[in-house]
Amino acid sequence: MAAPLLPPADRALARPSRRVTAAAAALAALVVVGAVGLLEIRPPRPRPADAPAAQFSADRAEEHLRVVAAEPHPAGSAANDRVREHLVGTLRGLGLATEVQDTVAPEAGQLSGAAGGATLARVRNVVAVLPGTAPTGRVFVVAHYDSVQLAPGGNDDGAGTSTILEVARAMTDGARPRNDVVFVLTDAEEACLCGASAFASSHPLAQGGGVVLNLEARGSTGPVIMFETSRDNAALVGAYGRAAPHPVGTSFAVEVYRLLPNDTDFTAFLAEDFVGLNSAYLDGGANYHTPQDTVESVDLASIQHHGDNTLALVREFGSVDIAGLTAGGDATYFPVPGGLVRYPGWLTWPLVLLAGAAVGVLAWLARRRGRTTWSQLGFGFELWVVPIVVAPVAAQLLWAGLTAIRPGYAELLDPYRPQWYRLAVLALTATIVLAWYALIRRRTGPAALAISGLGWLVALGAVLAALAPGGSYLATLPALATAVGGIIALLVRPGSVWAVVAVTAGAAVGVLVLLPTVVLLFPALGMAMGGAAAVFTVLLGIAVLPVVDLLHPEAGGQRGLATLEARRAAAVPTLAAGLATLVFAGVGLAVDRFDADHPTQTHLMYALDADTGTARWLSRETDPQPWTAGYVDGPASIADEFPALAAHELLAGPAQAANLPAPAVQTVSDTTTAGVRTLRVRLVPQRQVRLAALHVDQTTATVRSATVAGVPVPVEPTDDDRWSFGIVFHAPPPEGVEIELTLAATGQPVALRAADASDGLSGLPGFRPRPADVGIVGSHSSEMLMVARTYRLPPA
Numbered sequence: 151m152a153a154p155l156l157p158p159a160d161r162a163l164a165r166p167s168r169r170v171t172a173a174a175a176a177l178a179a180l181v182v183v184g185a186v187g188l189l190e191i192r193p194p195r196p197r198p199a200d201a202p203a204a205q206f207s208a209d210r211a212e213e214h215l216r217v218v219a220a221e222p223h224p225a226g227s228a229a230n231d232r233v234r235e236h237l238v239g240t241l242r243g244l245g246l247a248t249e250v251q252d253t254v255a256p257e258a259g260q261l262s263g264a265a266g267g268a269t270l271a272r273v274r275n276v277v278a279v280l281p282g283t284a285p286t287g288r289v290f291v292v293a294h295y296d297s298v299q300l301a302p303g304g305n306d307d308g309a310g311t312s313t314i315l316e317v318a319r320a321m322t323d324g325a326r327p328r329n330d331v332v333f334v335l336t337d338a339e340e341a342c343l344c345g346a347s348a349f350a351s352s353h354p355l356a357q358g359g360g361v362v363l364n365l366e367a368r369g370s371t372g373p374v375i376m377f378e379t380s381r382d383n384a385a386l387v388g389a390y391g392r393a394a395p396h397p398v399g400t401s402f403a404v405e406v407y408r409l410l411p412n413d414t415d416f417t418a419f420l421a422e423d424f425v426g427l428n429s430a431y432l433d434g435g436a437n438y439h440t441p442q443d444t445v446e447s448v449d450l451a452s453i454q455h456h457g458d459n460t461l462a463l464v465r466e467f468g469s470v471d472i473a474g475l476t477a478g479g480d481a482t483y484f485p486v487p488g489g490l491v492r493y494p495g496w497l498t499w500p501l502v503l504l505a506g507a508a509v510g511v512l513a514w515l516a517r518r519r520g521r522t523t524w525s526q527l528g529f530g531f532e533l534w535v536v537p538i539v540v541a542p543v544a545a546q547l548l549w550a551g552l553t554a555i556r557p558g559y560a561e562l563l564d565p566y567r568p569q570w571y572r573l574a575v576l577a578l579t580a581t582i583v584l585a586w587y588a589l590i591r592r593r594t595g596p597a598a599l600a601i602s603g604l605g606w607l608v609a610l611g612a613v614l615a616a617l618a619p620g621g622s623y624l625a626t627l628p629a630l631a632t633a634v635g636g637i638i639a640l641l642v643r644p645g646s647v648w649a650v651v652a653v654t655a656g657a658a659v660g661v662l663v664l665l666p667t668v669v670l671l672f673p674a675l676g677m678a679m680g681g682a683a684a685v686f687t688v689l690l691g692i693a694v695l696p697v698v699d700l701l702h703p704e705a706g707g708q709r710g711l712a713t714l715e716a717r718r719a720a721a722v723p724t725l726a727a728g729l730a731t732l733v734f735a736g737v738g739l740a741v742d743r744f745d746a747d748h749p750t751q752t753h754l755m756y757a758l759d760a761d762t763g764t765a766r767w768l769s770r771e772t773d774p775q776p777w778t779a780g781y782v783d784g785p786a787s788i789a790d791e792f793p794a795l796a797a798h799e800l801l802a803g804p805a806q807a808a809n810l811p812a813p814a815v816q817t818v819s820d821t822t823t824a825g826v827r828t829l830r831v832r833l834v835p836q837r838q839v840r841l842a843a844l845h846v847d848q849t850t851a852t853v854r855s856a857t858v859a860g861v862p863v864p865v866e867p868t869d870d871d872r873w874s875f876g877i878v879f880h881a882p883p884p885e886g887v888e889i890e891l892t893l894a895a896t897g898q899p900v901a902l903r904a905a906d907a908s909d910g911l912s913g914l915p916g917f918r919p920r921p922a923d924v925g926i927v928g929s930h931s932s933e934m935l936m937v938a939r940t941y942r943l944p945p946a
Contacts, residue, residue, distance in 0.1 A: 162596040163521070163636045163696045164649040172647065173700035176654040180697060183658045184665045190487045191373045191398045191666055193431070193455035203323045206457030208450040211316040214240065215453075218295065219308035219445050224840055224909075225271060225296045225338035225345075226881025233295055234276060237335050240315050241278040244322045246333070251275040254859040255338075255348030258418035268856075268863035271344035271880035276335040277355065280321055287472025288330040288360035289464055290424070291317060292346065292415055294339030299840060299909040300926055300933060301443040309431075309448055310365030311335055313456045320461055327468030332360075339415050340930070341841070341880035346415035350422040361386070361467050361475055362426030364416040365456055369564075371449035372433025372673055374456050377403040378416060380425040384478030384494060390427060391483065391490035393466035394459040399429075400484045401495075401620030402667065403674070409618075425475050429459065433673035435563035439928025440751065482623050486662055498619045498626075502611045505626045508633035509604045515640050521597035530594050530602030534692075537586050538606065541579045541688050542681030548578055548735065549677050555739065558750035558775060561927045564676040566748040570738030572672045575680045577730040579687040584724040587698070591720075596699045600636065603692035604629045610689070624667060624686070628693035631659030636696060653696035660693025698723075749925030752778045753932050756805060756911055759791050760812035760939035765805040770929065774801055777924045781805075792938055793873045794843035794905045795931065806915040811836035812939035813906040815844070818888060820946040826854070827895040829943065831902070833879070834886030839906040842882045844889060847901035848874030850942075855892040873903070882906075897945055905938035 166172035196208035217236045223229035234250065241248040257269040276295065293310030297303025318333050332355050336345030350356050376399030379386055383404070391397055416428040431452040437443045467475075483492035516522045552571065553559045565571060591599065607629035614622040635656025639649035664686055671683040691698070702720050744750045752775050758765040766788070767781035774782055778801075786802035788795060818830040833844050846853050853875040856863050865875055879887050893900065911917045911933050926932050 162699050163516070163600055163639045164653045164700065166645060166647060166650050166700070169700055172650045173697075176650055176697045176700060179654055180657055180661050180694060184661045186487045187662050187666055188669060191485055191670070193373050193449070193451040194396055194458060196450040196454045204320060206316055206320055206454065206461045208454040208457060210319070211312040211453050211457060212445075212450060214312040214315045215304065215308050215448065216445055218311050219297070219302040219304040221302055222299060223297050223303065224299045224881075225273065225341050226840065230296055230337070234274060237276045237295060237311070237315070241276070241318060241333065244318055246278040246280055246318065246322065248276065248278040251277055251349060251353055253348050253352070254861050255344040255351070256861060256863060257342035257344055258347040258413070258421055268858065269342045269344075269878045269880070270858050270861060270863065271338040271341050272859075272883060273337040273345040273348050273881070275337050275345045275349050275353075277349070277353065278318065278333040279355065280318070280326065280331040280333070282327050282329040282331070282468065284328050285330045286328070286470075287358070288332050288355065289327075289467045289472075290332045290334055290356075290360055290362045290419070290426070291365070291460065291464060292334045292336060292362055292419070293365040294336045294345060294415055296337050296340055296345075298340045298439045298928070298930060300441055300928065301439055302441075302445070304443050304445045304448045305367040305370050306438065306443060307339070307366060308445070309367045309453050309456060313365055313453055313460060316457055317461050317464060321464060327465065329468045329472060331464055331468055336415055338880055343413060343415055343418050344880065346418035347421075350418045350424065356422065359422065359424045361472055362416065362419045362424045363460060363463055363467075364414060364419070364426065364428045365460060366414050366428065366430035367452070368430055368435060368438055369432045369673060370434030370437045370443070370447045371452055372431045373398045374429050374431045374452060374459060375399055375403060375670065375674075376427050376429045377674075378407045378428035379404050380420055382476050382479050384481040385475045386425060386427060387481040387483050387490075387492055389466050389470065389475070390463065391492050393462045395462055396455055396458055397490040398485050399490070400667065400670075401480070401482045402484070402618070402624055403670075405618035405620040427463070429456070431455065435673060435676060436566045436748070438563050441926060442747075480620060482620055484623065484663060485666060495619055498615045498622050501626045501630065502608065502615050502622060505611060505630040505633065506608045508630050508637070509601065509608055512604070512633045512636045512640070513601050515637060516597045516601060519640055521640070522595050522601065523598075526594050526598035527602050527605075530598040531605050533586075533590055533594065533599075534603055534606050537583045537688050537691070538685070541582045541684040544578055544582060545575045545680040545684035548574065549680050552735065552739070557773065558744055559677075560773065561751040561753070561771065561775070563928070564673065565738070565742050567738070567742040568672065568677055570734050570741065571677055572680075572683070574731050574734035574738060575684055576668070576687055577727050577734055579684045580691070581724060581727040581731055583688060583691040584698070584727055587695075588702070588720045588724055591702065596702075600632075600695045600699070603695055604633055607689060607692055624663060625689060627663050628660035628689070632656040632693050632696065639696070650700070657694040657697045660690060664690040664693060744923050746922040749923050750775060751925050751927035752920070753927045753929055754778060754781055754911065755931050755934040755936070756808075756914055757788065757792050757795070757936045757938070758807060758810055760937055763807050765807045767803045767805045768795075769801045770931070771801060777920060780918070790872055792905060792936060793845045793876055793903060794841075794878055794907075794938075795936065808914050810935075810937050812937045813842055813904045815902055815904050815941040815943075816886075817943060820943070822895045822946060825895045827893040827945070829891045829893060829900065830888065831891075831943075832886045832888050833882070833904055835882055835884075835906045837906070837908060839882065839908045841878055841880045842887065842906040843876060843878045843904070845873045845876035845903040846891065847872060847903065850898055850901040851896065852894045853891055854894060857890040859887050895945070899942040899944045902941045902943065903938060904941060905936055907934050907936040909933050909935065911935060
């Protein structure tokens with residue numbers, strides 16, 4: 151039998167006699183817990199150049215960084231040759247056996263092949279070996295040393311490259327490890343992951359696999375996050391949690407990354423059944439792939455974080471039995487003060503069931519104690535849909551409004567100074583939750599809303615357990631902890647301070663689990679997806695709701711709740727959060743202005759059809775910014791003329807034809823046997839280029855098989871109306887690339903479309919330099935200059 155329903159004043163989970171004091175103490179405790187949790191994921195302070203030799207020093211790594219990131223150095227460029235010479239000289243100077251793997255390789259997994267064909271590159275990987283004393287396998291420490299065509303690559307991936315050089319120095323200074331350690335500095339990652347593909351699939355040292363530590367950066371600051379693992383990662387994560395001095399990583403990040411269409415060199419190693427960990431720092435994404443990615447933009451604290459963890463992990467994996475690193479299935483893990491919480495993945499569903507049981511007991515007990523009814527619980531569960539849906543929508547609308555005020559944000563991965571906007575999203579979410587709570591709390595009851603909110607956490611935990619098990623803890627653990635805290639609060643003496651302690655302790659678990667996730671989601675996804683952070687902020691609100699309830703006068707057992715003073719007091723938290731939203735957004739607009747150091751980002755390229763002598767400016771911007779609008783005037787399809795660029799529409803405008811030579815197609819041999827024509831041609835750029843391409847017109851020939859520079863490439867069906875097959879070759883050698891095509895003989899000429907591309911528009915007729923506050927977007931086609939020509943080869 152349930153007790154009679156208590157008056158509204160007494161329906162909270164915790165009803166302290168001194169509400170104001172209890173509220174202040176509980177909120178202060180949660181703030182401290184949150185601050186300590188966030189401090190745990192900060193990168194460490196950089197160590198100076200005179201740090202002990204056995205330690206990693208960011209200042210020592212910076213000396214290499216200044217060489218590596220002195221200028222843009224894409225694969226195949228003279229600048230990249232200079233970087234490679236520094237790497238080889240440094241590693242050999244450490245006494246390591248060092249070689250350059252010079253080969254042609256296809257893209258890892260054919261991730262973005264052209265027109266139904268293939269992407270390849272000539273790559274020159276730098277490989278150095280520190281032999282182990284009694285190897286059970288090999289540890290591979292990987293970063294790419296090439297940059298995009300626009301950026302010096304201070305962060306991407308000069309940071310990883312310089313980290314490896316400093317780690318190699320530290321490893322050669324002390325005792326040798328048990329296992330072989332192989333330092334792999336890959337080429338052409340930016341172009342196609344081809345360097346990693348070449349090493350992982352064909353280098354002798356890669357035979358038999360091993361454990362890979364890949365070092366990356368997609369920003370310029372922030373903590374280094376271990377965001378990707380191989381499958382069955384329990385042993386790997388256990389080693390990471392034991393050895394890394396600053397472990398920042400979550401199994402939720404791994405689940406999310408597995409669903410995204412993003413790739414790094416780690417992808418190529420996974421394709422060859424290696425095991426390992428992928429780490430990067432992500433904040434400061436506005437500089438990603440842009441000319442602003444300089445040495446000066448690098449946060450040495452992030453490099454120190456990279457180095458401390460990498461050096462410790464190399465020593466850890468260098469001492470264990472490599473064969474045992476694939477046991478145990480996937481683990482669930484997340485950072486807390488003092489280390490990394492981790493537990494076996496098989497506990498995911500038991501924890502969901504335990505959390506559901508705890509919430510069920512809490513609901514039953516609350517009804518028995520007269521705090522709520524089943525109908526109120528059901529009504530509260532339905533009402534929670536409002537903030538869960540409205541908060542992320544409002545966050546996206548906020549960003550849409552900010553982008554309308556600052557159209558230049560549309561081309562940025564994240565604003566240059568995003569912190570104020572992130573705070574605005576958090577404050578906006580708090581406003582929505584608090585306003586919703588204040589409006590319906592009296593009718594539904596605080597206990598009903600707290601418990602029904604936990605029901606949502608359990609439901610979400612179950613959904614995640616089914617779809618993304620590594621993320622289930624984000625809902626399950628806060629639900630379980632808060633429910634247990636609520637049960638204790640209901641069992642102790644009414645009005646006791648221990649009830650407040652119990653619900654505060656439960657809420658603290660939610661803060662520890664969810665607050666770092668919210669903070670890390672912003673740089674990981676950018677402000678354009680701020681709604682994701684808003685969703686998890688609502689979940690955090692559910693977890694701490696019993697403590698938030700102490701802010702309301704009704705929670706203190708007062709009578710006369712309908713008084714105007716009580717209603718005004720209940721509205722204060724909402725008004726404060728709403729005001730904070732406006733202040734944070736306003737400050738963000740005031741401080742995050744475009745200037746020469748923080749320019750707007752524009753996209754422009756140039757394409758010349760040598761057959762007709764016509765040229766066009768092209769841009770991928772959907773709503774061209776003022777500078778770009780001076781070149782393009784409307785959409786155009788360029789798939790027929792320039793299949794190497796894209797099949798989708800771009801914005802285009804007329805341009806003056808430059809005096810530029812098209813690539814040559816030279817026939818090496820042309821034979822026909824039994825109805826099969828074998829055509830060998832050489833594609834030879836006539837100028838210094840970054841890539842070259844060749845496409846076959848399917849109206850003139852059907853390609854059955856193809857080989858590029860001796861490498862067989864797939865021939866797959868395509869929906870393209872004209873181009874049945876194509877290849878894009880990055881970093882082509884001066885002598886060109888030999889391509890062999892096996893065709894169905896038709897007795898007709900074969901039409902081949904040859905193209906090549908270089909970088910830099912400043913010398914073109916009609917080009918007007920950008921103003922100081924107008925920059926270049928971090929795209930692989932920005933500033934591209936492409937020339938194409940059709941060749942018709944008659945039958946032999």
